[in-house]
Amino acid sequence: MIHRLNKSIAVKIISFLILTLFVNACSSQKVASTNDIKSVQEDKPLNIILMIGDGMGVSQVSSSYFSKETEPNFSRFNTIGLIKTSSGSHLITDSAAGATAFSAGKKTYNGAIGVDIDTLSAENIVEYLSNKEYATGLIATSSITHATPASFFAHVKSRGMAEEIASELPSSQVDFFAGGGKQFFFNRKDDKSLYNEFVTNEFTIDTLSLEKSQPLSKSKKYGFLLSKDAMPRMDQGRGDFLLNATELALSYLNKNEVKGKNGFFLMVEGSQIDWGGHNNDSEYLKKEVLDFDKTIGRVLDFAEADGNTLVIITADHETGGYTLASDNGDYNKIKGSFSTGGHSATLIPVFAYGPGEANFSGIYENTEIFEKIIEMVNQQK
Template sequence: MKLFSTALLICTALMAFAQKPQNVILLIGDGMGLSQVSTTFYYKDSDPHFKRFRHIGLVKTSSASNKVTDSAAGATAYASGIKTYNRAIGVDMDTMPVPTIMEELKEKGYCTGLIALCSITHATPGCFYAHVKDRDEHEEIARQLSLAGVDFFAGAGTRYFTKRADEQNSYAVMQKNGYVMDTIQSNKPLEAHKKYGFLLADVEMPSKNNGRDDFLPRTTKAVIDYLDQRSNGKGFFLMSEGSYIDWAGHSKDVEMLIAEQLDFDETIGAALDFAEKDGNTLVIVTADHETGGLSLEKGANKDTIQLTFKTDQHTTPLVPVFVFGPGAENFTGIYENNELQLKLKALLGL
């Protein structure tokens, strides 16, 4: 016991001396296990950006209710630092709201941004600003986003803002509150003094193989520059999600998986390029869980590999976490998913 508390003291002291990053970029590959990451090493002509990391850890993803988590409990762990039940969005086991790291940083004057390929009200992005009992409450999640004060968001889900059962229009509310809203395109220059909301599809954006362009890496890069200018040294927090990695597993589609994983790797490259130049930005890349039980086996002949999804469900192996920037050394080792958020909070002095 004494040894343990001494170790804890040293650990806390080390954390206090670690350089505190000014900005945080969290990239979540939904459903991205180690096999999914490995595909970039076999299907990219050059070294994947994953190879640029020196600090790597493993995260245990079980939720409070299930050995195999869903994206809602998984993202609540990363956003709010607690284990909760599957389907929960930013609430604890008693369905009570738990503050998210984005909300806490916003209160400290940070600028904030969210990017997803699915509906921006979907579980992973939703957990960073909303608090509801069930992930399917999309219209309520949209209403909460319209009041959350996020500086930038881009994703899909127009219908949850404009075609609502309660006939409210969260899109119009945001326009009234000074947001530049757009449903057509996100690739125009972003001005640092404006707030933006991009809803680029009714429910979800197309997969890469169904015609999506370089939206994810391009927008992630543009928004990092925008948040950097807008925050003007006060710090920013960005969460960007590779949403389709999960859906490739659910539909057991290996072509989709490879395309989405390579797209996510480019997104990581955009974040690392900024962080390397900036020197004051922490980049965290991880997953909420693995999807599909992807295996990379010997193919038809000795030099080929065969990708096979064993299930269309989420699975529960530990998932990797890759970290770059000031304080990255605090994220090595094996720990629970909610501990990642607690480590981040300790590093940021929250």
């Protein structure tokens, strides 16, 4: 009888312990899940920097590992993805459709600047974020009216309409821009100057020089137009324009007193990587990639120190069908070679660093760059 009672008590005790462990496990799992959700929700950036190496595929990135004496800044990223780049009209995109995918989240036709496939204006990320009191900036080593930067402020049916594109910049919601293209603003075919339009819209325009440490008032807007058309090539004396313009933009946009209380958005384009590919000129291409990588390093330094900045590095497409092949069969010598003078359909790398970087791993459509950024912005309190 006593044995049976003890056995009964033992069974009850064991059952109780099992139930307690189960309840505790469930509670722990619930807490863990809650913490995970909280962690994900808090993993959102304040500032967003999108860097576009026009025409930069995997081989272009790889070239920096054989052309630079130190480790390229691409190695500082742990989160890497791939995007599909076909446009709404062609399997192989051009820069206009590729940039519109980033700027407005739309698959559109080749040649389109900020419009959808039906030529209707598509709200771009600069407009969307400006309405949420973000400060915004655009930098390019091309003319600022060229396909990629233009897609972040203009809405025209064809990338060739440079003067029409230029006409939209003074009244746009861009706060800072730097690049070339003076002829499309001041020495136009229609004999019109856009200087008064810039002044009316509170822009200070500099056509002479840009210094990374020059003081800028955060109550004003700034534009730097430093060449007639594109900026010079790196091997023709451009120097540190891209680096200096980016540093100046970061100091100006960060915590901008007028519009930047919710953060800033900055697009930086290494435009001429693409042109080296079109020219089938490996040396031109590599020098442009190294200049872009140098600027990536400065941006990553800023993001690491800031702690609230997401950095995304990608490209609109690959140009040249570029590859790093052996030179005359010698496996100790590398020669850049090309399969086309145009673009290719290869998948394009995406490198991400900072709050929300995990969202950019995997393989996805180029329009998702826009969608992922907007989703994170909309999660902000």
